[in-house]
Amino acid sequence: MDGSCNIVAFLRGITSSGPRFWEVSTFMAFAFAITQIALALVATAPLFWKGLLTFFLYTAINTPTLIFWGYYFTEHGWLNAMGGFALLQTHFSEIVSYLKSRISMHVALCIAIFLIAIGYLCVKSQYIDWTPESTTQHIAEIVIFMLLNAGLLFRGRENLVSETYRETRAFAMQYEHFNQNVEDRKKRMHDVLHFEKDGNPGIYVLVIGESANRDHMSAYGYALETTPWLTSLKDDPRMLLFSNGYSCHCFTVPTLSYALTAKNQYNSMDLKDAISLIEVANAAGYETAWISTHARYSAWNTPYSVIAEASAQKIWITDDFDMALVNAIDQLKISDRMLLVFHIMGSHLSYHDRYPKAFDHFHTLGRHPQYDEYDNSVLYTDYVMQKLTEKVSALPNFQCMLYFSDHSVLVDEGHDIGFDQFAYGKTRIPFYIFVSHRFQEERAESYQRLRSIQHATVTNDLVFNAMLGLMNVRLAENYELENDLTSKHYNTDISRFYTMHGNHAIVGDPALNQR
Numbered sequence: 001m002d003g004s005c006n007i008v009a010f011l012r013g014i015t016s017s018g019p020r021f022w023e024v025s026t027f028m029a030f031a032f033a034i035t036q037i038a039l040a041l042v043a044t045a046p047l048f049w050k051g052l053l054t055f056f057l058y059t060a061i062n063t064p065t066l067i068f069w070g071y072y073f074t075e076h077g078w079l080n081a082m083g084g085f086a087l088l089q090t091h092f093s094e095i096v097s098y099l100k101s102r103i104s105m106h107v108a109l110c111i112a113i114f115l116i117a118i119g120y121l122c123v124k125s126q127y128i129d130w131t132p133e134s135t136t137q138h139i140a141e142i143v144i145f146m147l148l149n150a151g152l153l154f155r156g157r158e159n160l161v162s163e164t165y166r167e168t169r170a171f172a173m174q175y176e177h178f179n180q181n182v183e184d185r186k187k188r189m190h191d192v193l194h195f196e197k198d199g200n201p202g203i204y205v206l207v208i209g210e211s212a213n214r215d216h217m218s219a220y221g222y223a224l225e226t227t228p229w230l231t232s233l234k235d236d237p238r239m240l241l242f243s244n245g246y247s248c249h250c251f252t253v254p255t256l257s258y259a260l261t262a263k264n265q266y267n268s269m270d271l272k273d274a275i276s277l278i279e280v281a282n283a284a285g286y287e288t289a290w291i292s293t294h295a296r297y298s299a300w301n302t303p304y305s306v307i308a309e310a311s312a313q314k315i316w317i318t319d320d321f322d323m324a325l326v327n328a329i330d331q332l333k334i335s336d337r338m339l340l341v342f343h344i345m346g347s348h349l350s351y352h353d354r355y356p357k358a359f360d361h362f363h364t365l366g367r368h369p370q371y372d373e374y375d376n377s378v379l380y381t382d383y384v385m386q387k388l389t390e391k392v393s394a395l396p397n398f399q400c401m402l403y404f405s406d407h408s409v410l411v412d413e414g415h416d417i418g419f420d421q422f423a424y425g426k427t428r429i430p431f432y433i434f435v436s437h438r439f440q441e442e443r444a445e446s447y448q449r450l451r452s453i454q455h456a457t458v459t460n461d462l463v464f465n466a467m468l469g470l471m472n473v474r475l476a477e478n479y480e481l482e483n484d485l486t487s488k489h490y491n492t493d494i495s496r497f498y499t500m501h502g503n504h505a506i507v508g509d510p511a512l513n514q515r
Contacts, residue, residue, distance in 0.1 A: 025176040026158070033153040040146065070397035175257060177272040178303045182310075185275050189283050192477065193275070199284045199473035200442075202399035203338045205392050206277075206467055209347030209381065209405035214245065215511075216378050216411065224362060226378040229386035230432070236433050237334070240450050245431030246499050246506055247407040248461035250422065254501060256404045257303040258461035262478050265461055265502045275478070276307040277464050281339040284473050291312035291328050292343035293320060311341070321356055322346070322384045324390050336397045339471070344384065346405065347377040374411045389434055399439045400470050404460045405429040424509040426500045431458055433470070443472070446486040456492040457506055458485065459499065 038057040045053050214220040219230040219241060248265055249255040258264050263274035281288050290311035295318055308314065313332055316325045322344045333341070345354055359380040362372040385403065392398055397482035433450060440447045440471045446469065458466075462483050468474065469486035469509040481489040496508040506512075 005079045021028075025323065029151060033149040036149045037146065037153070040149075043344065084223045115385070147436045162268060168191045175253065175271075175302050178257070178261075178274070179306045181272045182306060185273065185279060188273070189275060189279060192474050194477065195284060195474065196289045196476040196479065197472055197474040199286065199337075199471045200399070202397045202438075202471075203334075203336075203340065203392065203395050204286075204399050204467065205342070205378060205401035205408065206463070206470050207385070207388065207401060207403040207425075208259075208341070208343040209403060209430065210252075210344060211407065211409045212346055212378065212381065212405035212430050213374075213408040213411060214428050215408075215425070216375060217382075217430055220430065224364075224375055226362075226375050227382040228379075229382050232429075233434075237440065238437070239431040240435065240454055241431075242431040242453075242458055243455050244457045245404065245429045245493075246457065246497065246509075247405065247427045247429050247458045248459045248498075248501055250407045250426035252406045253302050253304060256307075258501075259404070259406075259463040260307050262304065262464055263461075264464070264483065265459065265498050266483060266496070271303070273377075275475075276338070277311065277467055278301075278307050278310040278341070280468065280473060280475065281471075282310065282312070284471075284472075285337060287312055287333070287335045287338045288341070289315075289332050289338065290343070291325050291332075293313045293317045293322055293345045294343055308341075308343075313389060321354070322381065324383065326387045329391050334395060339467075340392065342388065344381065347374060347409065348382050351377045359383070371411060372410075393434070393436060397438075398436050400435040402433045402463065402467060404431045404463055406460070422500060422504060424499075424504075424511065427513065428509075429460060431460065433466075443486075445488075446470075446472075449486055449488055449490070453485065453490060453492055456490075457497045459497055459506070 023235040041053065041057065056451055094171075216222050216224075217227045217230065218225045219227045219234060220243065225231070230239075230241070234241055247255050248258050257271060260278070261271065261274035261276045263269045263271045278288050278290070288311040290308045290313070292308065292315070296305070296308075315328045315331060317328060325342050325344060329340075347354060351370065354377040359376050361379055362375045364372055389401060392401060406429075408426050408428050412425070435447060437451075462485065465480055465483045466485045469484040481487050482491040484490055494512075495505070495507055498504060499506060
């Protein structure tokens with residue numbers, strides 16, 4: 001244990017980021033104290049319990065270090081609150097998929113060494129025997145030994161592991177407040193918020209993509225033909241392809257917490273008080289439906305799961321490809337006033353698990369296989385979106401469909417860098433709206449406005465406003481003219497747009513100067 005901490009201290013100087021030296025030294029002291037206490041417990045335990053006790057103690061002591069280093073070698077960054085929260089959000093199938101895509105030979109070797117070491121200690125513990133003499137001196141020595149280590153344990157309690165845990169919990173709790181405030185928001189909808197416009201009849205569709213990078217889509221100029229359907233519709237009046245879409249964060253939970261609620265980067269609203277798109281649609285008399293290939297629950301509920309559960313109809317499909325969502329439409333009870341939300345798996349890690357073998361299309365000579373796998377997932381998503389669009393546009397009273405990705409990924413780096421490292425490439429997303437002929441005729445002014453701003457900037461935290469604008473739903477107390485894509489007052493000034501919840505300006509993206 002202490003040796004692995006020394007390695008942390010050594011590599012701190014040769015890595016681009018990581019824990020500070022005092023954090024490492026504090027953790028070393030904490031680890032030393034807990035190791036000494038563990039040894040004492042093992043030595044004085046009955047023979048039968050020695051091996052079992054050693055296994056549990058050393059696993060508990062060393063697992064945090066293993067997780068920290070495993071995260072560093074797979075994500076090329078240090079575990080922080082967002083990374084810790086991501087672990088809370090995973091479920092079994094995602095863990096398997098992640099390990100398949102991330103485990104390399106050196107990571108597997110580290111895990112093997114860890115397991116061998118634990119096994120060795122368990123065996124050796126059988127031969128450790130400490131039966132101190134029952135004298136005042138020996139008892140005093142034992143007490144002093146335990147007190148000194150307990151004191152060191154107390155002094156080192158605030159270390160890089162415990163602080164990461166506390167930061168992760170604090171990060172999670174800000175979303176827990178949203179979850180706990182459901183009833184208050186319902187009451188506010190009833191007592192305070194009033195509809196200036198309660199929306200138009202028709203079927204409106206929102207599709208949430210996953211990890212889609214527009215720089216890998218031929219419709220946005222990528223060299224390989226990864227989006228033949230979307231490319232074929234670029235000149236179709238029904239397709240409004242936005243060329244300058246960005247995510248408001250590079251992590252799913254912070255992104256969707258803003259995209260699906262009235263909270264965004266440009267207002268001062270508290271997230272826990274921000275009404276969701278589903279809550280507004282329900283109050284306005286729309287039949288709401290949520291269809292997803294993501295897991296319904298995880299270790300920690302998020303605003304995403306709370307928002308989804310508010311839908312009148314819910315279909316959760318796991319361990320299947322995204323095409324299953326298209327087929328699931330037949331299970332819905334269709335009305336003439338609906339909001340359908342689809343959450344696809346898209347290009348979520350691992351990429352090769354996101355498409356059937358028939359879409360194993362790209363095999364580029366001299367290129368990392370992960371690039372081809374990612375492009376294959378984009379190709380399959382394009383096919384799914386084609387079939388989904390055909391299916392929903394054939395429904396009676398279909399009005400329009402908005403598609404956006406939660407965030408992008410840095411596939412060109414050969415990996416997706418850790419949560420603690422920001423890059424604009426992780427925020428460049430596809431964003432488009434497909435409208436019916438009926439929408440073009442009945443909402444001619446809004447349609448022409450949308451066409452005129454296709455090359456303007458949009459961040460996906462404005463999806464809430466965009467969907468209400470498309471549905472012609474307006475809450476008098478919460479309407480933001482400058483953030484409604486369908487309004488003539490939509491503010492297209494690129495200098496006002498940000499990502500990472502206001503921490504990075506979009507004008508700082510170097511790709512803007514390469515167009």
